[in-house]
Amino acid sequence: MNWLASVVLWLTYLLSLYFAIFFVLVFIDKKTFFDNEKNERGPLKLKKHPLISVLIPAYNEEKTVLGTLKSVLALDYPKNKLEVIVIDDGSTDQTKKVVENFIKDKKQVKLISHKNMGKAASMNKALKMAGGEFFACLDADSYVEEKTLKKMLKLYEQENDPDLVIVTPAMKVKKPKNILQKIQRIEYLVMIFAGRLTSHLDSLYVAPGPFSLYRTEVIKKLGGFDETSLTEDQEIAYRVQKNNYKIKQCFDGYVETESPGEFKGFYKQRRRWYKGGLGCVYRYRKMVLAKKYGDFGLIQMSKNVIGFLLAISGIGFAFYFLLWPFLKKIYNFSFISFDILPYIYNFDLNINFLNFDFRKGFIVLFLFGISILFFYYAHVNVNEKVKKFGIIPLIPYFFVYYLIKGFIFLLSIVELVVKKKQKW
Amino acid sequence: MVVKRRISRGKYFLAGFLTILIFSLGLTLGALLDNYRVKYIEDVSRQQEAEYKSLQFQYLYLTTLEEEGQSCPVLRATLEKTVNDLSSSLNKFLEYEKKTQLNKQDYNIAARMYLLDNLRYWIFAKKSKEKCGLDIVNILYFYSEDCTVCPSQGIILSYYKKIFGEKLLVFPINVDLEDEPMIKILLENFDITTYPTLIIEGKKYEDVVRKDELKELICSSFENADECEEIS
Numbered sequence: 001m002n003w004l005a006s007v008v009l010w011l012t013y014l015l016s017l018y019f020a021i022f023f024v025l026v027f028i029d030k031k032t033f034f035d036n037e038k039n040e041r042g043p044l045k046l047k048k049h050p051l052i053s054v055l056i057p058a059y060n061e062e063k064t065v066l067g068t069l070k071s072v073l074a075l076d077y078p079k080n081k082l083e084v085i086v087i088d089d090g091s092t093d094q095t096k097k098v099v100e101n102f103i104k105d106k107k108q109v110k111l112i113s114h115k116n117m118g119k120a121a122s123m124n125k126a127l128k129m130a131g132g133e134f135f136a137c138l139d140a141d142s143y144v145e146e147k148t149l150k151k152m153l154k155l156y157e158q159e160n161d162p163d164l165v166i167v168t169p170a171m172k173v174k175k176p177k178n179i180l181q182k183i184q185r186i187e188y189l190v191m192i193f194a195g196r197l198t199s200h201l202d203s204l205y206v207a208p209g210p211f212s213l214y215r216t217e218v219i220k221k222l223g224g225f226d227e228t229s230l231t232e233d234q235e236i237a238y239r240v241q242k243n244n245y246k247i248k249q250c251f252d253g254y255v256e257t258e259s260p261g262e263f264k265g266f267y268k269q270r271r272r273w274y275k276g277g278l279g280c281v282y283r284y285r286k287m288v289l290a291k292k293y294g295d296f297g298l299i300q301m302s303k304n305v306i307g308f309l310l311a312i313s314g315i316g317f318a319f320y321f322l323l324w325p326f327l328k329k330i331y332n333f334s335f336i337s338f339d340i341l342p343y344i345y346n347f348d349l350n351i352n353f354l355n356f357d358f359r360k361g362f363i364v365l366f367l368f369g370i371s372i373l374f375f376y377y378a379h380v381n382v383n384e385k386v387k388k389f390g391i392i393p394l395i396p397y398f399f400v401y402y403l404i405k406g407f408i409f410l411l412s413i414v415e416l417v418v419k420k421k422q423k424w
Numbered sequence: 425m426v427v428k429r430r431i432s433r434g435k436y437f438l439a440g441f442l443t444i445l446i447f448s449l450g451l452t453l454g455a456l457l458d459n460y461r462v463k464y465i466e467d468v469s470r471q472q473e474a475e476y477k478s479l480q481f482q483y484l485y486l487t488t489l490e491e492e493g494q495s496c497p498v499l500r501a502t503l504e505k506t507v508n509d510l511s512s513s514l515n516k517f518l519e520y521e522k523k524t525q526l527n528k529q530d531y532n533i534a535a536r537m538y539l540l541d542n543l544r545y546w547i548f549a550k551k552s553k554e555k556c557g558l559d560i561v562n563i564l565y566f567y568s569e570d571c572t573v574c575p576s577q578g579i580i581l582s583y584y585k586k587i588f589g590e591k592l593l594v595f596p597i598n599v600d601l602e603d604e605p606m607i608k609i610l611l612e613n614f615d616i617t618t619y620p621t622l623i624i625e626g627k628k629y630e631d632v633v634r635k636d637e638l639k640e641l642i643c644s645s646f647e648n649a650d651e652c653e654e655i656s
Contacts, residue, residue: 014443014447017443017446017447018439018440018443021439021442021443021446022435022436022439025435025438025439026432026435029435201432202429202430244429291431292429293429294428294429294430294431295429295430295431295432296429298431298436299432299436332575332576332579333579335576335579335580335634335635336579336580336583336635337635339583342583342586342587357454358450358453358454358457359450359451359453359454360450361450362446362449362450362453362454363446363447363450366446
């Protein structure tokens, strides 16, 4: 058992190191990564203004739907080239009424309403009505920035590639208030940066729900959104990759989204993401290490699969090396009635660098260094200061957040396995 | 539709190369550190040898040339320091043992050396106590690695060690070191069959001695009852 743990531990370190270094190489491949892309784009002037459809699926969003709608109508784009379809997915609150009142004098906005059938189904229904050359979806808890649409269309013009069928936005957390939201804000910034790197590899595997801009014709040809997947925004991206179309990220096409402020909501959201993610990886498992899908198959898919394994072993080791000794210590202290004062009075700090396990420590330090580097550039990437919300959110972000996520991930796997068994 | 998708082959290999490079750099540094550790352990044991010689000499001087025992405070200080050094060097040794590729044999030898050191200090402490009238309490602590409740006894002992400092001397005896004949002698001598067992000033206590109980036993062994007063 001991040697097995040892082998798994070393494999975990090695694989993590490999992927981290690989992405550092992607990062330094383009010199002046950040300036280049802005310069290449030039001024935000479009040659053509194609018709754009924006779909807003809403289920019980009476409080936020108008904000979302207003942000769409405020987009910097000719009004007659923008059609908006709000889909009331059988809301039981005032969503329908609120929208009806708001759009009375607005011809470009349509409202459809039906019995609750889920987000993917709602979008497919609206997609049939959508006349735009491109379409975007915008969840009713997200808000798009004024210039985002133009930036995305500019990317389509620049690439001038009919195989480019999704342009993804850079998703930020809207006005984080509590610590959980502030941590998520950091996480989203890192995800934007990771997305930018992945975009360079043509290996994006998520088209975030809020305001990804799709080429209507191709998405229709591919059969629209998958109504069975828990994360239809991942599933569509995998499907697009499988059919050898392209996905690019618009690095500064900002969309803001509400993030859960309580643990329960956070837990539910992540559980859905993980279960959906696992489902997608399983469904597209044949792409793993398949050469014909290029970097997506070789690096991204294997990273996704191994990422899950790393998460499992990571959480296992965290438990074994941190939590278990900690619990043991607590248990031991019960024998001295938790009287730890003598230990504090007679504390002798016995730090000796010989105590340090250099073999593993070296790799861990290296990994930590790379994550700090990416963390820093994730902020440069969006022109934000690292300490925008002080350093307090950074501490849990680096030291406990990923453990919590890992734990939720484990629970999701357990749930998935148990459900499977029930079906059989 | 046949599409040739890009494969960043160069990056795959470069990343692999760098991974192996960093990996082997870590291994090399680790091996280098192992050497330092072994050297460190050797240094410590040489130092201990010198301390022990000094102690023996002090005792000899005390018993043959001095009448009043003026050197007792010095003897006591040396004894205390040596026993403390011994336990901290054991901790380091155990720590290194986990991280260093020491082989089983080396480990056994080092552990036996530690055990014997402990025993000779125990005997020494008993003799010095008689000769100099030191008000200290000696505890022999027999434990086995298979014994699940022993760690709790260990923590209680180290707790009182923190409180009483140099007045309490604890000598842990790991009975798993079967190669060592001294263990057999002690086990028979004290008729020890279960673990943990404590020998406090010659008296035997089997099973875990709880916190309050142990305090009683330690306090009643001091000649000067004031020693325990400050502890509530």
